[in-house]
Amino acid sequence: MTAHPDQTEPPVRSIRRFAPSFTSGAVFPPLDRPEREGSVRRLWYGAAPYLLAIMSVATALGVRLLLQRLGVVGASEMRMTLFLYAIAVSAWYLGAGPGLFAAILSTLTYNYFLKDSHSFRIAADQVPFYVAFVLFAVIMTRFTAVRRRVERELLQSHDGLQKEVIERRMREEQIRELNQQLERRSAELEASNKELEAFAYSISHDLRSPLRHMVGFAELLGQHAATALDEKSRRYTTTILEAAKRMGALIDDLLAFSRIGRAETRASTVSLRQLVNEVVEEMRPDLAGRTVSWRIGDLPDLYCDRSMLRMVFMNLITNAIKFTRPRERAEIEIGSFEDARGVVVFVRDNGVGFDMKYSNKLFRVFQRLHRSEEFEGTGIGLATVQRIIQRHGGTVSAEGSVNGGATFFLAVAPALRR
Amino acid sequence: MSGLRRILMVEDDAKDVELSLTALEQYNLANEVIVVRDGDEALDYLYQRGQFMARPGGNPAVLLLDLKLPKVDGLEVLQRVKTDDRLKMIPVVVLTSSREESDMVASYQLGVNAYVVKPVDFHEFVNAVKELGIFWALINEPPPGSIKRA
Numbered sequence: 001m002t003a004h005p006d007q008t009e010p011p012v013r014s015i016r017r018f019a020p021s022f023t024s025g026a027v028f029p030p031l032d033r034p035e036r037e038g039s040v041r042r043l044w045y046g047a048a049p050y051l052l053a054i055m056s057v058a059t060a061l062g063v064r065l066l067l068q069r070l071g072v073v074g075a076s077e078m079r080m081t082l083f084l085y086a087i088a089v090s091a092w093y094l095g096a097g098p099g100l101f102a103a104i105l106s107t108l109t110y111n112y113f114l115k116d117s118h119s120f121r122i123a124a125d126q127v128p129f130y131v132a133f134v135l136f137a138v139i140m141t142r143f144t145a146v147r148r149r150v151e152r153e154l155l156q157s158h159d160g161l162q163k164e165v166i167e168r169r170m171r172e173e174q175i176r177e178l179n180q181q182l183e184r185r186s187a188e189l190e191a192s193n194k195e196l197e198a199f200a201y202s203i204s205h206d207l208r209s210p211l212r213h214m215v216g217f218a219e220l221l222g223q224h225a226a227t228a229l230d231e232k233s234r235r236y237t238t239t240i241l242e243a244a245k246r247m248g249a250l251i252d253d254l255l256a257f258s259r260i261g262r263a264e265t266r267a268s269t270v271s272l273r274q275l276v277n278e279v280v281e282e283m284r285p286d287l288a289g290r291t292v293s294w295r296i297g298d299l300p301d302l303y304c305d306r307s308m309l310r311m312v313f314m315n316l317i318t319n320a321i322k323f324t325r326p327r328e329r330a331e332i333e334i335g336s337f338e339d340a341r342g343v344v345v346f347v348r349d350n351g352v353g354f355d356m357k358y359s360n361k362l363f364r365v366f367q368r369l370h371r372s373e374e375f376e377g378t379g380i381g382l383a384t385v386q387r388i389i390q391r392h393g394g395t396v397s398a399e400g401s402v403n404g405g406a407t408f409f410l411a412v413a414p415a416l417r418r
Numbered sequence: 419m420s421g422l423r424r425i426l427m428v429e430d431d432a433k434d435v436e437l438s439l440t441a442l443e444q445y446n447l448a449n450e451v452i453v454v455r456d457g458d459e460a461l462d463y464l465y466q467r468g469q470f471m472a473r474p475g476g477n478p479a480v481l482l483l484d485l486k487l488p489k490v491d492g493l494e495v496l497q498r499v500k501t502d503d504r505l506k507m508i509p510v511v512v513l514t515s516s517r518e519e520s521d522m523v524a525s526y527q528l529g530v531n532a533y534v535v536k537p538v539d540f541h542e543f544v545n546a547v548k549e550l551g552i553f554w555a556l557i558n559e560p561p562p563g564s565i566k567r568a
Contacts, residue, residue: 201518205486208515212538213433219540220440241540248538255517 053090053098057105060086061113079114080129084136091140099144103137193262200258207251214244246378250366253380257365260387265305272299272345275306276334279313283321290330292321297335300343302412308388315381316347316408322375323351323406341395341411348407353400362398385410424564425451425555426478428460428495429513430487434536438482441544447551452478457490461498464505477508479564480554485514485521493524500529507561511550 060082067073083106091099107130115126218240222229229237276296302309317332324330333348354362354369361367363386368379386396389410400406425447429435435453442448454460460483462468466475481499485492492512499505511532512525525533534550537543554560 201516201520204518205514205516208536208538209431209434212515212536212540212543213431213437215538216437216540216543217433220437245539252517259519 049090049094049098050101052094053086053102054105056086056089057083057102057109060106061109065113075114079110080132083110083133087133087137088140091137091144096141096144099137099141100134103133107133196258197262200255200262203251204255208248211244211248211251215241215248218244250378250380253378254365257380257384257387260308260311260384260391263308265308265391267303267305270302270304270306270309272302272309272336275310276313276317279310279317282314283317287321290321290325291328292324292330292332295331295333295335297333299334299336299345300412304392305388308391312385312388312410313347315385319381319408320347320349320351320406322377323353323370324349325375326352343412345410345412346407348405350405353402353404353406354398355402356400359398359400363396382408424476424478425480425482425551426460426463427451427453427482428455428457428487428492429453429482429484430455431484434484437540437543438547441547442551444544445548445551447548447555450555456488457492457495458488460487460495461490464499464508477505477561477564479509479560480550480558481508481510482513482550483510485512485516485525493521493528496525496528496530507563509554509558509560511554513547513550 064073064078064082067078068075087099087102087106090102110129110133111126115123218237222234222237222241225233273296276299280294280296313334317334320332321330324332327350331350334346335348336343336345338344352370358369362369363382365383366379367383368377382396382398385408389396392412395411397409397411398406399409427435427438429438439448439451439453442451452463454463459469460481463470463473464477466473483492483495487495492514496510496512499508499510506529509531510529511534512521512530513534513536514521515536517535522533532550534546537546
């Protein structure tokens with residue numbers, strides 16, 4: 001949302017309109033008027049205050065003469081008062097120029113109409129009066145200037161406040177709108193999450209049944225017709241069985257993977273050292289006939305979901321064991337160090353490694369860099385690792401070379417650290 | 419041991435029924451299995467109504483229950499059984515394809531006695547069904563009021 005000028009302007013303008021004009025010489029502020037209205041109108045704006053000054057002096061003179069004619073005042077009484085009013089009004093409402101103009105005009109008028117001489121010539125004894133007129137005009141103008149300044153400041157702060165109020169209201173409006181957007185988004189997200197859950201549910205339920213039947217009946221066929229089947233047919237049934245089992249494994253892995261994204265994390269302080277030792281112990285039975293030298297270095301305590309982190313190291317260590325299988329002596333190192341990213345935990349092996357040009361594919365779902373005859377697996381382990389670490393706010397990366405082993409790095413976010 | 423007792427299997431999938439019965443047959447446990455094909459039939463059997471009006475009285479020694487069933491689903495059957503004073507003593511084993519946590523939680527909250535995920539692997543499946551059959555039909559002492567084998 002950007003501030004719309006039309007929304008901020010009108011209130012400010014209306015304040016200006018109600019306040020008296022302070023722009024010297026102009027009664028009607030030209031603020032509202034388009035400039036194209038022509039020079040005549042502009043001339044009128046310039047001349048109007050002076051015309052009004054003439055009018056006020058003329059009015060003062062008229063009233064004074066009327067009062068004298070009616071006999072309310074004598075010829076020598078109240079000769080200045082009304083002119084002073086006229087000057088005051090001109091200076092106050094019309095500005096300095098018209099004020100001074102009214103003073104001069106008053107002097108001349110006074111001289112001509114209220115003196116016996118009936119001339120514009122100023123007699124020496126009258127000079128103090130004229131000086132008084134001019135001084136009065138000057139004082140009024142000073143007052144006006146002060147008033148004008150004070151009022152302008154007031155108006156400015158008023159405008160500022162008004163603007164602030166409007167801005168705040170707009171910001172509130174923006175916040176409300178963003179909130180609504182957020183609510184909509186989260187509702188959408190929830191809906192799509194629900195959908196995903198339903199999808200995963202039906203996969204887990206409906207996709208597995210036919211698979212079980214394929215396996216079951218292929219198995220039964222193998223048993224029933226064991227003697228009748230020739231070598232080739234037996235191989236076919238075995239292939240059916242293996243394919244179905246593999247599909248079962250894929251479905252299970254995919255479901256487990258999708259569950260990581262949906263499951264809530266239950267964080268606690270986890271001793272990584274203890275966890276890694278547990279995983280390694282669990283692997284021992286699979287290592288019969290293998291020589292594996294473990295090097296487990298210093299490992300930090302992390303604040304994370306223990307079962308998820310366990311899955312991470314289960315995957316990494318299983319991989320390390322799997323891909324060192326061709327090695328006479330497997331070397332697996334698990335350790336940590338600190339660098340700019342924070343704490344980095346790594347799992348290094350001296351296995352078959354991988355070509356760095358495929359490193360971006362390593363963490364993708366179902367992405368494999370080896371044929372399944374070489375190394376079994378569904379290609380979901382590292383994707384799981386990445387998703388878990390990312391859910392915890394960390395990052396994963398890998399380094400390796402063909403036949404030069406592989407190292408997997410888990411850069412742990414500060415929040416993960418304890 | 420007092421011999422075999424009735425097993426009520428609620429399973430809509432004919433192939434699963436066949437595989438299960440094949441598994442039980444290998445251990446001579448198939449004879450005492452009554453198969454119903456949806457939740458409605460299961461309740462009919464338990465309440466001795468509809469086509470089961472004339473069946474001899476007594477509860478099955480165990481109820482093997484699939485969750486995804488036509489008409490009345492497994493969780494509802496489970497709930498009806500566990501909230502009915504006459505039925506709630508029947509041991510109920512959920513035997514399902516679903517490994518979903520929500521299903522497990524719901525089942526256990528409703529008081530299921532065991533939750534078994536049907537293994538994809540045939541041998542494991544046969545084994546699981548066999549173990550279930552042996553345990554619930556032979557080893558376990560059913561609650562009083564269950565159908566005994568003549």
